Amino acid sequence: MKTFIILLFVILSAAGSAVIAQDEAADTTDFQTDEIIISATRTDQRLIDIPFSVQRVDMSQWKSSRKMGLNDVLTNVPGLILQPRYGNHDVRVAIRGFGSRSNSGIRGVRILLDGIPESEPDGQTRIEALDFTAIGRIEVAKGNLSSLYTNAPGGVINFFTDKYFPTSFVMSDNEFGAYDLRKNGIKIGVNSGKERFMATYSYENYKGYREHSQEYQTRFNSIYESDIGTYSKLLVSGYYVSGLIKLPGSLTLNQYNTDDLAANQRDLSRDAKRETDKGRVALTYSTRFGKTKNNFIELTGYSTIKAFVRTSATYRLFTRYGVGGSFRLINKSKIGDRENEFSIGGDAFYQTGPISEFNNIGGVKGDNLQALTDETLTNLGFYFLNQIPVVKNKLSFLVTGRYDRVVTNAKDLIAGFRDTSRLFDQFTPKFALNLKLNPRMSIYGSFGFGFDVPANNELDNYPFSSDGGLKLINPDLNPQKSTNFELGYKGEIPNRKADAFRNTFIELTLYSTKIDEAIIPFTVDGNVFYRNAAVVNRKGIEFGLSTEIVKGLDFKTAYTYSDFKYDEYSARNITANGQIVDENYSGSTEPANPDHYFTGELGYTYSISRDHNVFIKTNGLYAGSMYVNDKNVDSLKTEDYFLTGIQLGTDLTFKNFRLLAYAGLNNVFDKKYVAFVQINSDRQEFYEAGPRRNFFGGINLSYLFNR
Numbered sequence: 001m002k003t004f005i006i007l008l009f010v011i012l013s014a015a016g017s018a019v020i021a022q023d024e025a026a027d028t029t030d031f032q033t034d035e036i037i038i039s040a041t042r043t044d045q046r047l048i049d050i051p052f053s054v055q056r057v058d059m060s061q062w063k064s065s066r067k068m069g070l071n072d073v074l075t076n077v078p079g080l081i082l083q084p085r086y087g088n089h090d091v092r093v094a095i096r097g098f099g100s101r102s103n104s105g106i107r108g109v110r111i112l113l114d115g116i117p118e119s120e121p122d123g124q125t126r127i128e129a130l131d132f133t134a135i136g137r138i139e140v141a142k143g144n145l146s147s148l149y150t151n152a153p154g155g156v157i158n159f160f161t162d163k164y165f166p167t168s169f170v171m172s173d174n175e176f177g178a179y180d181l182r183k184n185g186i187k188i189g190v191n192s193g194k195e196r197f198m199a200t201y202s203y204e205n206y207k208g209y210r211e212h213s214q215e216y217q218t219r220f221n222s223i224y225e226s227d228i229g230t231y232s233k234l235l236v237s238g239y240y241v242s243g244l245i246k247l248p249g250s251l252t253l254n255q256y257n258t259d260d261l262a263a264n265q266r267d268l269s270r271d272a273k274r275e276t277d278k279g280r281v282a283l284t285y286s287t288r289f290g291k292t293k294n295n296f297i298e299l300t301g302y303s304t305i306k307a308f309v310r311t312s313a314t315y316r317l318f319t320r321y322g323v324g325g326s327f328r329l330i331n332k333s334k335i336g337d338r339e340n341e342f343s344i345g346g347d348a349f350y351q352t353g354p355i356s357e358f359n360n361i362g363g364v365k366g367d368n369l370q371a372l373t374d375e376t377l378t379n380l381g382f383y384f385l386n387q388i389p390v391v392k393n394k395l396s397f398l399v400t401g402r403y404d405r406v407v408t409n410a411k412d413l414i415a416g417f418r419d420t421s422r423l424f425d426q427f428t429p430k431f432a433l434n435l436k437l438n439p440r441m442s443i444y445g446s447f448g449f450g451f452d453v454p455a456n457n458e459l460d461n462y463p464f465s466s467d468g469g470l471k472l473i474n475p476d477l478n479p480q481k482s483t484n485f486e487l488g489y490k491g492e493i494p495n496r497k498a499d500a501f502r503n504t505f506i507e508l509t510l511y512s513t514k515i516d517e518a519i520i521p522f523t524v525d526g527n528v529f530y531r532n533a534a535v536v537n538r539k540g541i542e543f544g545l546s547t548e549i550v551k552g553l554d555f556k557t558a559y560t561y562s563d564f565k566y567d568e569y570s571a572r573n574i575t576a577n578g579q580i581v582d583e584n585y586s587g588s589t590e591p592a593n594p595d596h597y598f599t600g601e602l603g604y605t606y607s608i609s610r611d612h613n614v615f616i617k618t619n620g621l622y623a624g625s626m627y628v629n630d631k632n633v634d635s636l637k638t639e640d641y642f643l644t645g646i647q648l649g650t651d652l653t654f655k656n657f658r659l660l661a662y663a664g665l666n667n668v669f670d671k672k673y674v675a676f677v678q679i680n681s682d683r684q685e686f687y688e689a690g691p692r693r694n695f696f697g698g699i700n701l702s703y704l705f706n707r
Helices: 002-025 253-258 265-270
Strands: 053-058 080-084 091-095 110-113 135-142 155-161 169-177 181-191 195-206 215-227 232-246 273-289 295-311 314-335 338-361 364-391 395-412 420-438 441-452 480-493 500-524 527-550 553-574 580-584 596-609 612-623 641-654 657-666 674-677 687-689 694-704
Touching: 053 480, 053 500, 080 553, 080 674, 253 687, 314 364, 420 480, 441 500
Parallel strands: 110 155, 500 553
Antiparallel strands: 053 135, 080 091, 135 155, 169 181, 169 694, 181 195, 195 215, 215 232, 232 273, 273 295, 295 314, 314 338, 338 364, 364 395, 395 420, 420 441, 441 480, 480 500, 500 527, 527 553, 553 580, 553 596, 596 612, 612 641, 641 657, 657 694, 674 687
16 A cells, blocks of 8 residues: 555656646646536536546447447446456446445446436346447446445446437447347437437347357437526436346356356256346426526436346246436535535435246246245435535535435235335445646545445345244345545646647546445355355555547556455355354455456547548456455466457548448457356356457448538
């Protein structure tokens, strides 16, 4: 950690020297950090004014990438570790260790679409509804945001549907690639000045590189926004997705070494899969009011419906109906000659529906009804935020806090005596300072608490709990709580008049997180349950750099260092006859977290003319080795790996027509590697391989109206 502090000091010193020189020149140019506006932190602020680690990625940065999973579009975000499963949309998302324990879906990181939660009330998220052709930008706010959002100890990722385009258009979107990847769709955008409408429809077909890993998805996304007054807007959005993903399962080390692309035979015999039909509609109204229009209010309402089938040992059918809403009120007022910003808001999300469980006959629903339950999840939360200017245009102090009330209710529709519910509530504050060295550079620090309630599947009761497994919900499992420190620097070192290294942006963050009552899985006769069993200490560093080396030649890189240890951990397994086996894992490293994680990208664009460009870029990813279980058995630890890729293409405009054509090659050197770790498997099935060398390409043809 001393090395990190020294590094931070050196960078800040160098930055400060550059700042002084620039300020003396009295340069009035508008810089990148003054232009980037972030809203994932509940207010619309410039990047440089936010005392958190945040980053925005625009669609131009992934236009020529394969667009199936998050790992295809969020490639150079410091601190964001993405571990894909089967090469499709199912990607484990981890920020500062939060989310790395999820063996299915996303946990610990709040996922939003246009500010509306894709995450369910208990924090679980699946992102099959996201079509990256429909997304215009992505904001990533890293670190503990429990003081602003429910179940966000790792941060928030907010996806924004594309609605700001200069002219109306229609586009044919086509992608293809190895393993029979086919994606075809259409995108329509209408901009009449005061009204904007965008809609996409796509069909995706993917055979998969592993046995039994097919995916099929049909998606429709749309958004309509109208300026209904000088200061008011009305927004209507909706989506529908229907699809299937087959699950090949994880392998033992021997199976992985023999054939890493084979399916687990047990999952194959069960035809393990997920089928989803899911939709959402939402309405948002916002306006500015007051004598000087210094007040802003936004009201949102939405409803969701989901039919979900999951086959494993049994055939389970989920039906979910949800309704939710949110509001936020922002007031900007003068305190002397300084502008103070105060915000309050709230969120509510109610979700209910039955779950039926049948015997599974090779992936087909049997006639034997084994369980029938009804689950209701309710999340209600209120927050406040005040950013106080201590020194005008230099130093600001932020205080924010949130109260959450999460209720889980489960009813057994066959045996009513098993009905039960759990209530989790907590107030979590956070404090932060932001010191602007100049309009383009700042250092910041924060201290706050985190609150993470158990997900619904983590609350499954077991025979040896304090109530003997009588009720549906585990009475002993409690939320995990965290204490978080963060120190960081972000800023642009402008060099606009030079021929080399223009527009250099640097981000450096140090953090320390202590988790009490950490939620840890354990086994009872081969079945996985959860308990509060550990104290975890996480320390790390995140570094990002982007620069224009020379005109047309851009370089981006991100590096993440993670040191995650169990300060205290008594591991427990319980056999079928009730024998308790405890082991002391204190001092072990958390599994599924590489200690070093590096990404980089070098791209060159050559402009033939204003409307004709060709480009080429190469990328690399290094992931350190990972432990596969809490016991830290070295012989089972994964090997580190380094992957490279290359893309090339052309972007041509002829009057009203625009053609984007591209092709790429991933894993150029055909590396065999473990992309995903199924942690703490009692069957020793830890390993899921990543794809070997594979190609992809795309052709997008657009017609631009009124150009």
